[in-house]
Amino acid sequence: MTSPFYTAEHGAFRDVMRRFVEKEIAPFANAWDEAGEFPRSLYARASExxxxxxxxxxxxxxxxxxxFMKIVASQELARAGSGGISASLMSHTIGAPPIARAAxxxxxxxxxxxxxxxxKISALAITEPSGGxxxxxxRTKAxxxxxxxxxxxxxxxxTSGIRADYLTVAVRTGDPGAAGVxxxxxxxxxxxxxxxxxxxMGWWASDTATLHFDDCRVPAENLIGDEGQGxxxxxxNFNSERxxxxxxxxxxxxxxLDEAIAYAKQRQTFGKPLTQHQVVRHKLVDMAQRVAASQAMLEMLAWRLEQGDNPVAEICMMKNQATQTMAYCASEAVQIFGGAGYMRGVKVExxxxxxxxxxIGGGTEEIMKDLASRQMGL
Structure with a gap:
């Protein structure tokens, strides 16, 4: 069935992305995860x-x-099954927009x-040891x-804290509170x-760092926007990030879901494939139901954003919907894989x-609920 949201242009880009992921990322995802990094050359190839x-x-x-083009990019990258690669390769999507908007x-x-x-690699630095x-x-002062x-x-x-060449850093230049950031x-x-x-725990292929600023002298022209506009x-940034x-x-x-279906079709127990056991079939249906619901909500919100709407509460709920769907499907997939799902090198693991x-990242589930409730006037 043809989607009302995706054009031929989206489809062409999806094909390009799929070939890129299959050639440049998927064959190396396990090795890069174990190594704790991926080659810097991947950035240039992604740019091409x-x-x-x-x-x-x-x-x-x-x-x-x-x-929808951004959804295509995010979801095709995910096919490699490595969030760490996606996070660092795309860290500029949270680090660079403020530069483009206000520098x-x-x-x-x-x-x-x-x-x-x-x-060059771009990163965003907001979270501090005292809070995110x-x-x-x-508390970081300028x-x-x-x-x-x-x-x-x-x-x-x-994210990308070790290798980043450009850091977009939130600092306090004024009084306490939001107006001083x-x-x-x-x-x-x-x-x-x-x-x-x-x-x-995860995202091993993504470098993650604590940054220490000790009397760092930064040219005043590097201020992004005006003082107090941070x-x-x-x-x-948050709508796009979430x-x-x-x-x-x-x-x-x-x-x-896809990995669990493939495994359940070929794995034999008690003389028949796992898919012939009702309990496993029901698990797969429950996973598919949650994925379909999340995708539908995501695409409708994307359409609303394209119409100029700013559905902050729904975007907060969307992030929670998606993270909870991921948690459910990952847990059920490992369960279907059994012992094989506990072994490193398997996507579901x-x-x-x-x-x-x-x-947690991009706003915890609890923060998302609180923000959504305030937007709803509760």
Missing amino acids: IGLLGLGFPEEFGGVVADQ RPDIKARVLPEILSGR SDVANL RREGDCYVVNGEKTFI SLLLIEGDTPGLTRTKLNK FKLIMQ MGMAASCTAFARVC RIYREVKVNA
């Missing part, structure tokens, strides 16, 4: 097919893309082409001294910046380990 530029201004190497023209012209070409979702109370800001503080759980572009070779690698710019996470999580759930980071 237009992946890195989706939604960014064409003048800097971007590609015109609607919400000085000369900064945009210098920085964005390098990021979108894959020559409570952005308005962040003190103006002449033509520089002097930055002191720490950021943690930063600003964004600075801090380059990776800035004196006083040190990084500590973090080891994680909180607003961060909030503008929609991207929802698309990925729904796709990872579908990977678990890796996805199972990656469930929780999605339920």
Whole structure:
């Protein structure tokens, strides 16, 4: 059945993405996960097919893309079954939008082409050891001294934090609260910046770091937007980030479903395939039902965004819907695989380990519910 949301252009890009993932990522996903990183050259290859530029201004190497093109990109990447690769390869989708939206023209012209070409890596640094979702109370300080800001503080759980060349960093330039938050572009070779690698439950192929800023002197022209505008710019990022996470999580759930169906058809117990056991068939139907519901909700919200709507409450609920669907499908897939699902190197095992980071990153499930309830006037 033809979808009302996807055009021939979307289909052509899906084909390009599928070939890219099958050739450049899927054969190496296990090895990269075990190694804890993937080659920097993958960024340039992703740029060649237009992946890195989706939604960014064409003048800097971007590609015109609607919400559905972004869904295609996220969901095709997920077919490799490695959230760590997706997270780091696409970390610029949260690090670079504030630059494109509010940085000085000369900064945009210098920085964005390098990021979108894959020559340089972009990351967003908001979360601190003292808290993540409570952005308005962040503690990292930037003190103006002449033509520089002097930055002191720490950021943690930063995706691409070890390798990033450009860090979009939330800092406090003013009084307590949201009005005192600003964004600075801090380059990776800035004196006083040190990084500590973090080891994680999942997303092994994605480098994650704690960043330490010790009297880092940052040129004043690296301020993104005006002083005090940082909180607003961060909030503008959230719809896109949460929609991207929802698309990925729904796709990872579908990977678990597909893998479980394939395994259940060939795995024999008591003289017959698992699919001939009613309890297993029902598990697969329950998984398929949740995936279909999540995909339908995702696409309707994408359509609403394309119409100019701003359904914040529903996007928060969508993120939770998708992460819960992923959690359910990953758990059931491992159960269907049995002992084989507990072995490293199997997609469902890796996805199972990656469930929780999605339920935490981009706003925890609890924060999503609270924000949705406020939007609903409760």
